[in-house]
Amino acid sequence: MSTITGAQALIKALEHQEVEVAFGIPGGAILPAYDPMLDARFRHVLARHEQGAGHMAAGYAWATGKVGVAVATSGPGATNLVTPLADALMDSVPMVAITGQVPTQAVGNDAFQEAYTTGITMPATKHNYFITDPEEIGPVVAESFHLAITGRPGPVLIDVPKDVLNARLEWRDPGPISMPGYRPTFEPHPRRITEAIRLIESSERPVLYVGGGIIKAGASEALRSFAEMANIPVITTLMGRGAIPDSHPNALGMPGMHGLYAATTAMQKSDLLIAVGVRFDDRVTGDPDSFAPFAKVIHADVDPAEIGKVRVPEVPIVGDARRILEGLGEGWGDRPALDIDKWWRTIEEWQRKYPLRFDQTADGPLKPQYVLTRLREMADDDAIVVSGVGQHQMWASQYWGFEQPRRWINSGGLGTMGFAVPAAIGAKAGKPGQQVIAVDGDGCFQMTCQELITAAVEKIPIKVAVFNNSAHGMVRQWQRLFYNERFSSSDLGMDLPDYVKLAEAMGCVGMRADRAEDVDEAVSRMLEIDDRPVVAEFEVDRDEMVFPMVPAGGSNDIVLTGPEDL
Amino acid sequence: MNEQLVLSVLVEDKPGVLARVSLLLARRGFNITSLAVGPTADQGLSRMTIVVNAPELEQVKKQLHKLINVVKISELDPDSSIEREIMLIRVKAAAGRRSGVLELAGIFNATAVDVAANSITFLVTGAPAKLNDFLELIRPFGVMDLVKSGRIAMRREPKARKLKAVG
Numbered sequence: 221m222s223t224i225t226g227a228q229a230l231i232k233a234l235e236h237q238e239v240e241v242a243f244g245i246p247g248g249a250i251l252p253a254y255d256p257m258l259d260a261r262f263r264h265v266l267a268r269h270e271q272g273a274g275h276m277a278a279g280y281a282w283a284t285g286k287v288g289v290a291v292a293t294s295g296p297g298a299t300n301l302v303t304p305l306a307d308a309l310m311d312s313v314p315m316v317a318i319t320g321q322v323p324t325q326a327v328g329n330d331a332f333q334e335a336y337t338t339g340i341t342m343p344a345t346k347h348n349y350f351i352t353d354p355e356e357i358g359p360v361v362a363e364s365f366h367l368a369i370t371g372r373p374g375p376v377l378i379d380v381p382k383d384v385l386n387a388r389l390e391w392r393d394p395g396p397i398s399m400p401g402y403r404p405t406f407e408p409h410p411r412r413i414t415e416a417i418r419l420i421e422s423s424e425r426p427v428l429y430v431g432g433g434i435i436k437a438g439a440s441e442a443l444r445s446f447a448e449m450a451n452i453p454v455i456t457t458l459m460g461r462g463a464i465p466d467s468h469p470n471a472l473g474m475p476g477m478h479g480l481y482a483a484t485t486a487m488q489k490s491d492l493l494i495a496v497g498v499r500f501d502d503r504v505t506g507d508p509d510s511f512a513p514f515a516k517v518i519h520a521d522v523d524p525a526e527i528g529k530v531r532v533p534e535v536p537i538v539g540d541a542r543r544i545l546e547g548l549g550e551g552w553g554d555r556p557a558l559d560i561d562k563w564w565r566t567i568e569e570w571q572r573k574y575p576l577r578f579d580q581t582a583d584g585p586l587k588p589q590y591v592l593t594r595l596r597e598m599a600d601d602d603a604i605v606v607s608g609v610g611q612h613q614m615w616a617s618q619y620w621g622f623e624q625p626r627r628w629i630n631s632g633g634l635g636t637m638g639f640a641v642p643a644a645i646g647a648k649a650g651k652p653g654q655q656v657i658a659v660d661g662d663g664c665f666q667m668t669c670q671e672l673i674t675a676a677v678e679k680i681p682i683k684v685a686v687f688n689n690s691a692h693g694m695v696r697q698w699q700r701l702f703y704n705e706r707f708s709s710s711d712l713g714m715d716l717p718d719y720v721k722l723a724e725a726m727g728c729v730g731m732r733a734d735r736a737e738d739v740d741e742a743v744s745r746m747l748e749i750d751d752r753p754v755v756a757e758f759e760v761d762r763d764e765m766v767f768p769m770v771p772a773g774g775s776n777d778i779v780l781t782g783p784e785d786l
Numbered sequence: 787m788n789e790q791l792v793l794s795v796l797v798e799d800k801p802g803v804l805a806r807v808s809l810l811l812a813r814r815g816f817n818i819t820s821l822a823v824g825p826t827a828d829q830g831l832s833r834m835t836i837v838v839n840a841p842e843l844e845q846v847k848k849q850l851h852k853l854i855n856v857v858k859i860s861e862l863d864p865d866s867s868i869e870r871e872i873m874l875i876r877v878k879a880a881a882g883r884r885s886g887v888l889e890l891a892g893i894f895n896a897t898a899v900d901v902a903a904n905s906i907t908f909l910v911t912g913a914p915a916k917l918n919d920f921l922e923l924i925r926p927f928g929v930m931d932l933v934k935s936g937r938i939a940m941r942r943e944p945k946a947r948k949l950k951a952v953g
């Protein structure tokens with residue numbers, strides 16, 4: 221029987237997983253793998269920085285629901301991947317990262333470009349592997365993809381020494397996977413469903429509090445159906461935006477630190493939280509001790525460790541979010557919808573009294589919210605929006621109006637500045653037929669904008685709207701509110717860089733708008749161009765603040781709805 | 787005060803698994819009091835006995851379960867389990883004071899494993915409380931060195947619980 225190299229086995233194993241695209245950068249230790257990659261059935265996108273490659277893999281995974289693949293060399297290549305891995309772990313993004321390692325005999329000797337990759341990434345991955353025997357390559361790749369996408373999804377890293385890539389082996393298609401320590405629960409326990417139904421039936425002020433778990437599990441349809449049949453309001457966290465259409469009458473939008481007043485307050489006043497695929501993050505709960513004080517809790521999640529971590533529920537349900545919501549629907553059966561008119565009227569009153577608002581005057585400074593509403597209006601209905609971290613992220617989440625899942629991609633858990641541009645590239649690589657728009661801050665943009673060169677070279681025509689307030693806007697907002705307006709190192713200042721020239725230098729089309737009346741033209745040009753990446757800079761009001769706001773660690777009972785509440 | 791929990795953790799015998807377990811416990815803010823690890827009767831599986839200071843059993847268990855190489859976790863309740871530890875302890879014992887030291891050692895079934903001009907080294911096995919008692923009583927003689935193995939533990943068979951007298 222003929223033999224192949226470890227590197228060939230690695231490529232074969234990736235092909236076996238039906239990988240469509242990998243994002244990475246070669247280097248000494250991983251070079252053997254890049255040779256057979258030239259002939260691989262999948263595409264390789266050459267990033268400009270491994271952090272970019274990692275976020276591209278995450279963007280691809282978010283947009284497609286498949287596993288994103290990133291490749292890097294040993295040492296600095298691997299350490300540059302740490303941020304995207306930690307990001308993907310926090311946001312449960314299915315990803316497989318492959319790193320080269322110095323030859324086995326050199327491991328532990330501080331060889332050139334050696335880093336203890338598995339050690340460094342242990343707490344930043346769902347699991348990781350160090351391969352010592354070429355025969356392990358096939359099975360380990362199969363296990364890694366399985367781990368990445370099943371249960372609570374997450375990143376898995378495979379570290380392969382160069383000599384293992386060069387060794388020869390006889391290829392065998394990997395057999396069935398057996399991991400005695402890994403058996404995620406998929407089907408919820410029927411008794412738990414019955415207990416949940418009993419609580420829901422007798423509730424007067426229920427809310428469905430749902431998040432990223434709905435998106436990962438493809439549970440949107442089951443969610444909508446159950447919310448309608450039982451007549452329950454639905455709150456979508458930052459990670460769960462799009463889980464139910466924002467236009468749906470039951471949808472209240474995002475809760476929490478910058479959530480809508482009605483959503484945050486509905487949870488506070490609720491007598492029953494039906495929490496599905498959420499983790500009671502501090503950005504949602506505010507001070508956990510005063511969070512939803514009247515509510516009983518049903519907490520459903522695929523990860524049992526999330527249940528009871530922050531709040532001990534009356535009914536814990538472990539399982540897949542879609543199966544749980546379907547189970548609740550089946551359990552509800554032909555019961556009538558909850559008769560909770562009074563609750564609905566209260567919520568509607570909050571919505572009427574405290575809507576999102578901003579004030580764009582004809583000749584006043586350009587408001588970021590205005591740009592977002594125009595962008596939303598003019599973009600395709602199914603456009604994918606990818607955001608950075610900061611004020612623009614909160615405004616994008618508040619104002620976009622998501623109608624479908626997997627149209628909103630952002631770094632929620634880790635809050636990684638620089639996420640937007642590379643993640644948008646990954647999303648566009650996975651969904652070339654859809655508009656992909658990065659909504660980015662000027663601070664974030666400057667962290668990873670070099671990946672626009674990748675986008676231009678690889679012909680991945682994303683659109684980037686840079687919200688330029690010449691500042692780390694969110695930091696500035698906190699300094700204004702909590703540090704006596706002492707703006708320490710949050711000013712990006714001096715009108716640099718010139719975004720139009722920078723865009724052009726990177727092979728993109730650049731444009732700029734700084735007045736409300738110019739926004740539509742800039743947006744329509746930006747949306748029209750489809751053969752190259754586009755960067756549209758919007759010079760926006762640097763003093764605009766994100767509201768509503770619950771100050772960090774404060775109680776969700778006190779929501780600042782605008783500057784007059786300060 | 788945090789409670790001391792005794793966990794018996796069955797893990798796959800893979801490189802790095804000890805690092806994963808201790809890293810996870812540290813990362814979640816759980817303090818390891820002792821950890822003993824060794825092979826089991828099943829090939830490919832090891833057993834860790836972990837004594838950990840943690841506010842809440844459920845979280846520790848659930849977090850440990852997230853490790854792919856962790857196969858099974860049981861909490862061992864001291865009332866229904868056998869717990870043992872080994873201690874090597876070197877005690878000052880100049881010629882004139884030997885008999886007192888030896889007398890005490892005799893009561894605790896401590897075996898003299900090394901005798902020198904001015905010291906005796908004892909091997910003591912037993913439940914952690916017994917070792918502590920011995921240590922407290924022998925301390926006034928002067929403890930020169932001490933090593934403990936860390937606790938190992940096993941659940942008692944239900945029958946044995948009724949005939950508890952043994953050991």
Ligand SMILES: Cc1ncc(C[n+]2csc(CCOP(=O)(O)OP(=O)(O)O)c2C)c(N)n1
Pocket residue numbers: 608609610611612613635636637638660661662663664665687689691692693694695
């Ligand atoms: C990598 C990283 N460094 C620092 C921060 C802290 N941080 C959060 S938001 C922010 C400012 C973001 O500025 P910009 O991208 O211009 O967005 P804006 O808030 O102005 O919309 C900073 C520095 C972070 N989240 N990530």
